[in-house]
Amino acid sequence: MPSDKKHIKGYVYQTMPYQVLLFYKYTDVSDPEALAAQIRSLAEGLSLTGRVIVATEGINATLEGTVENTESFIAQFTDPRFADMQYKKSAGTGKSFPKLSVKVRKEIVGTGFTQDEADPRVSTAPRITADELRSWYESDKDFVVVDMRNNYEFASGHFKNSIEPGISASRHLPLAMEKLAPLKDKKVVTVCTGGIRCEKMSAYLMHKGFKDVQQLDGGIHTYMEKYPGKDFQGTLYTFDQRVTMNFGGEREIVGTCHLCGAQTERYADCADLTCHLHFLACDNCRDSEGKVYCSNECAKQLVRSDLA
Numbered sequence: 001m002p003s004d005k006k007h008i009k010g011y012v013y014q015t016m017p018y019q020v021l022l023f024y025k026y027t028d029v030s031d032p033e034a035l036a037a038q039i040r041s042l043a044e045g046l047s048l049t050g051r052v053i054v055a056t057e058g059i060n061a062t063l064e065g066t067v068e069n070t071e072s073f074i075a076q077f078t079d080p081r082f083a084d085m086q087y088k089k090s091a092g093t094g095k096s097f098p099k100l101s102v103k104v105r106k107e108i109v110g111t112g113f114t115q116d117e118a119d120p121r122v123s124t125a126p127r128i129t130a131d132e133l134r135s136w137y138e139s140d141k142d143f144v145v146v147d148m149r150n151n152y153e154f155a156s157g158h159f160k161n162s163i164e165p166g167i168s169a170s171r172h173l174p175l176a177m178e179k180l181a182p183l184k185d186k187k188v189v190t191v192c193t194g195g196i197r198c199e200k201m202s203a204y205l206m207h208k209g210f211k212d213v214q215q216l217d218g219g220i221h222t223y224m225e226k227y228p229g230k231d232f233q234g235t236l237y238t239f240d241q242r243v244t245m246n247f248g249g250e251r252e253i254v255g256t257c258h259l260c261g262a263q264t265e266r267y268a269d270c271a272d273l274t275c276h277l278h279f280l281a282c283d284n285c286r287d288s289e290g291k292v293y294c295s296n297e298c299a300k301q302l303v304r305s306d307l308a
């Protein structure tokens with residue numbers, strides 16, 4: 001339904017002066033420091049904020065700025081290694097990031113996998129488009145969606161009948177292998193926010209003997225742009241100050257308060273600074289300043305440290 005997409009994009013452009021770009025690509029980068037400097041200077045010149053990670057395996061970035069400046073970034077970032085890179089766009093607030101950070105790291109997504117375990121430059125799972133996955137849902141095909149995001153992201157929104165590995169960080173995927181093992185012979189579709197984590201994690205599943213793995217092309221972001229309110233239930237978590245992304249369309253709230261079970265999409269960090277668990281907490285379970293502890297243990301710990 002291409003007309004739908006235009007409608008959503010039109011909505012973003014007409015009502016929001018700011019735009020967030022999400023983009024990544026796995027490709028050989030022999031000069032990560034130089035590429036980082038090039039991106040930094042381009043982004044600074046356009047007053048963009050956000051996070052960019054450059055590694056010898058590629059780039060991973062989220063940038064916010066005015067619609068005009070973010071479009072200029074796309075037009076001016078002409079490095080041929082990234083010529084076919086896809087930019088995902090969503091409505092910004094102008095305050096999604098406190099500043100611009102461009103860093104060189106070992107990996108563009110911190111999985112800790114060896115190159116033998118997962119290297120998307122060499123091999124990764126075949127892609128399934130949003131349209132194909134939608135038709136699978138409509139025809140009730142025998143498949144299972146495995147959500148490669150962290151548990152707290154899954155909490156506020158996820159695909160119908162999807163499996164949650166239950167990990168709190170990408171590098172913990174090996175700990176979920178026992179839970180996922182029964183799916184080795186099933187038709188598996190991996191999903192994540194924009195697709196970058198699936199590139200490695202689907203490759204890792206294949207390395208571990210999963211026979212029929214595909215990854216959702218463009219991730220949940222692309223699916224929700226095309227089919228807002230369909231199949232993906234709830235809201236899409238994002239690692240910036242927007243916390244969740246809105247793609248329009250009617251949707252149900254699937255997030256529940258970690259403490260009382262009430263419906264909510266509000267995230268909190270446990271007020272105990274040694275815990276700092278990121279979780280869903282409803283308004284009722286917070287104090288007047290919005291503070292909340294994830295558990296009685298954490299609440300009691302505060303009393304102890306107050307007395308000490």
Ligand SMILES: [Zn+2]
Nearest residue numbers: 257260282285
């Ligand atoms: Zn509550």
Ligand SMILES: [Zn+2]
Nearest residue numbers: 270275294298
């Ligand atoms: Zn806690």
